[in-house]
Amino acid sequence: MNFKGYKGSFLKVDLSRGKVIKENLDKKFAQLYLGGRGFNSKLLFDKVNPAIKPFHPENLIVLSVGPLTGTLAPTSGRYHISAKSPLTGIMGYGNAGGFFGSELKYAGFDGLLITGKSKNPVYLSICDGEAEIRDASFIWSRNTFETEKLVKENLSDKEVRVLSIGQAGENLVKFAAVINDNFRAAARTGVGAVMGSKKLKAIAVKGTGKVEVAYPEKFIQTVEETFQKIYEDPAYPSLSTYGTPFLVDLAQESGGLATRNNQTGVFEKYEEISSHLFREKNVVKSEACSAxxxxxxxxxxxxxxxxxxxxxGGPEYETVVCLGSKIGVGNLEAIMYFNLLANMYGLDTISLGDSIAFAMELFEKGIIDEKDTEGLKLTWGNEEAVTELIKQIVSREKFGNILAEGVKKAASIIGRGAEKYALHVKGLEPPAYEIRTAKAFGLGWAVATRGADHLAALPNFELLGYPPEVGIKWFGTPKVVDPYAIEGKPLMVVWHENFAAAIDSAILCKYSTFSTYAVKPKDLANLLTFSTGWKYTGNLVLEIGERIYNIEKLFNLREGVGKEEDKLPSRFTHEPLPEGPGKGQVVELDEMLPEYYKIRGWNPETSYPTPEKLRQLKLMKEGSFLNKERMEVKE
Amino acid sequence: MKKKILVVQPKKCDGCKICELICSFTHEGFFSPSTSRIKVVTEREKGLDNPFFCLQCEELFCAEKCPTEAIVRDEETGLIVTLKEKCVRCGVCVQSCPFLAVSLHPDKKIPIRCDLCGGDPQCVKWCPEKALYYVDFETSLLAEKRKNKDFIGYMNFIFERLKGAR
Structure with a gap:
């Protein structure tokens, strides 16, 4: 079958049987779910039922790219990797840049579907339409940098793209990351640990093929216009000059710089971790992802x-906060070291930092002491203790073995009231930004399908200081431009979630789309139309995003995770920020949730999608397991 | 006519490979870095990105060992070209270019190299970092050299190579 935009082929890998087979991509499936996140979420829904636990051999790892991957569409060099998460037990995924995604496309595939479990360590080598499962004993127990280097040597090809796990993934640390191109991470929800459980150490890919688009002239013209929009984007100078750490400065100014396990939103040593200092003292050069x-x-x-x-590479903004202000470390160079360790061992810097912050607050409150930590003094900002703890987490030794489970499980192991300080949503530790100063972000975390997740919605709109007229134009109310207001936020979050799901499937980066909306749904629709030759509109793009979001919701509901888990830690809803510009703020979640469910077309009592919504999204069959009584909205 | 060449300031390159993608699109109509006439060699662990492309040398290293004398300088444009009807697709030119600037087309198996897009190099136009320049060979090298320290090392290297060849 000759698809434009796509390669029309999926690679199925069964590690238990040591077999690889190619399968055609179904056109209807591609039209309903687009690519990347959409493909992954639907395939997980179809093939991973509640009986399959995260480390069960039948848990799937799906890695997909989209119809824009490998083209010159700006920021299109990304891949999406998903599995049932060992950290949360629900839909899990990570999304990373670099060059791996594009290379997979040049190698002839739209995605990989990996099941089973190997007896011995293996890695997967893909080259121009062919794939091979190879012995990985020579790289097992190596870090990700060594692995990448050794795989390239093993294949005698310096230009092969490598994705791998480090020791954290091998040791089933619940928030182990997948690292590609040295410093790019698909980090969240512990997909790296699922790879470890399958004894799959790495995936190497090399492609000399091509990506064809349906309307080359129109496509390149649209791409050129999109480049221009990005260059004119007000966020472009900051992002290109300082990288994501420029957000550290913005967060401090707005009182949203999460500090000491989110006890406050301003950090007294902020100057020591600011992006200006980073640029002045440490930045050597920029390193871009493909296109x-x-x-x-x-x-x-x-x-x-x-x-x-x-x-x-790095550290990025999330890392500077989670391994900086959140653990009281006011030293950028220490953060760079922790970041390097996380990349080497293959860890999610967000969950890692949060787990340490959690332990430090327990230490501060006297819930744990040096007996529990076997001598580690977990005081705020103790760099030596952090270094030691990271190593313990990776090797699952001593107190680190408890933190390697993530804060939710760690709190239940520790007991003694530790739950109160375990910040998570559905088991996933929260990202950097302090949501008490950004209410749409707060709602977004609470309802996101993979747990506390800033990227599911990423409603930057509320932080950009737009005039009220813009708020009325986009979301029908002038108040929506105020980050502390809750009016209009549910609609804002739903719109962002739907668009974000489409972006994660196309795949583009959220910095070309959500930083200040250089690429809008209709722009994405144009790129998709000229790439695939199928007619897309802005509304259709949003509808596909909505379908993807709903299939993830259905996956979670089937796992028994529903409305009662759409919540935030009480710190964010009941402890007002003690100081700074956001002083006194909490997230009024309960006031936003009913409206959110209503706009979503979900029953506000149960959060189940209504039959009408499922019909509209062509998800009747998928939703047939739901209790009908609980779907209907009672007037 | 005055010879113009493509030059690069490697320190500015951030390895996005937009040049490779626009090059393959311009020449082939699809996206495929392996058909690109410009090649960015990256070493991410060291933070190094270096674009390589045909420097339109004075002495033709690529032509030296060509068994069929298929590589010549086009009188009109001054560009180095491979005569398709003479070329036996052996790949010796790929091996002999010291600048990694010649490669074999993965489908057609003919040697491909930069043709400066007929005088309007698309990589120069699309490079987000403005790391690539299309300059007059004789004059602007010196001017650029005076302006920028990074430029000197790289251009001296090339210049010495070219000088030695004369």
Missing amino acids: CPIHCGKYASVREGKYAGVKG
């Missing part, structure tokens, strides 16, 4: 002092 004109990635090094010699 990206923004190049927010920064290659940085520590030139002198205690951490001299540390070098590599």
Whole structure:
């Protein structure tokens, strides 16, 4: 079958039987679910039922790209990797840039479907339409940098793209990441641990093929216009110059710089972790992902002092906060070191930082002491203790073995009231931004299908200081431009979630789309139309996104995770911010939720999608397991 | 006519490979880095990105060992070209170019190299970092050299190579 935009082929890998087969991509499936996140979520829904636990051999790892991947569409070099999450037990996924995604497309595939479990460590090598499962004993127990280097040597090809797990994934650390192209991470929800459970150490890919689009002239013209829009985007200068750490400065100014396990929103040592200092002292150069004109990635090094010699990609904003202010570390070079360790061992820097922040607050409150930590003094900002703890988490030794389970399970192991300080939604630790100063983000975390997730909605709209007229135009109310207001936020979140799901499926980066909306749904529709030759509109793009969001919701409902889990830790809903510009703020979640469900077409009593909504999204069959009584809205 | 060449300031390159994609699109009508006439060699672990392309050398390293004398300089444009009817697709030119600037087309198996897009190089136009320049060979090298320290090392290297060839 000759698809434009797509390659028309999926690779199925059964690690138990050691077999690989190629399967055609179904046209209807592609039209309903687009690619990337859409493909992954639907395939997980179809093939992974509640009886299959995250480390069961039948749990699937799906890695997909989309109809824009490998083209010159700006920021299109991404892939999406999903599995049932060992951290949360529900829909899990990560999304990363670099060059791996594009290379997979040049190698002839729209995605990989990996099932089973190998007896011995293996890696998967893909080259121009062919694939092979190879022995990985020579890289097992190596870190991700060594793995990437050794795989390239093993294949005698320096240009092969490698995705791998580090020791954290091998040791089933629940928030282990997948690392590609040295410093790019698909980190959240522990997909790396699922790879570890399957004894799949790495995936190498090399492609010399091509990606064809249906209307080359129109496509390249639209791409050129999109480049221009990105260059004119007000966020472009900051992102390209400072990279994502520029958000650290914005967060501090608005009182949203999460500090000491979110006890406050301003950090007294903020100057020491600011992006200006980073640029001045450490940034060497920009490192872009495939087809990206923004190049927010920064290659940085520590030139002198205690951490001299540390070098590599990042750290990104999330990392600076989660392994910085959240654990009281006011030293950018220490953060760079922790970031390097996380990349090497293959860890999610968000969940890692949050787990340490959780332990430090327990230590501060006297719930745990040096007996529990076997001598580690977990005081705020204790860099040596953090370094030691990261190593313990990776190797699952001593107190680190408990934190390696993530904060939710760690709290239940520790007991003694530790739950109160375990910040998570559905088992996933929260990202950097302090949501008490950004209410749409708060709602977004509570309802996101993979747990506390800023990227499910990413409603930056409320933070951009738009005039009220813009708020009326986009979401029908002037108040929506105020980050502290809750009016209009449910609609804002639903719109963003739907669009974001389509973006994660196309796949583009959220920095070309959501930083200040350079690419809108109709722009994405144009790129998709000229790439695939199928007619897309802005509304159709949003409808596909809505379908994807609903299939993820159905997956979670089938796992028994429903409305009672759409909540936030009480710190965010009941403890007002004690100081700073956001002083006194909490997230009024209960006031936003009913309206959110209503706009979603979900029953506000149960959060079940209504039959009408499922019919509209062509998901009747998928939703047939739901209790009919609980779907109907009672007047 | 005055010879114009493509030059690069490698320190500015951030390895996005937009040049490779627009090159393959311009020449082939699809996206495929392996058909690109410009090649960005990256070493991410060291933070290095270096674009390579045909420098339109004075002495033709690629032509030296060509068994069929298929590589010539086009009198009119000054560009180095492979005569399709003479080329036996052996790939010796790919091996002999010191600048990694010649490659074999993965489908057609003929050697491909930069043709400066007929005087309007698309990579220069699309490079987000403005790391690529299309300059007058004789004059602007010196001008650029005076302006920028990074430029000197790389251009001296090429210049020495070219000078030695004369």
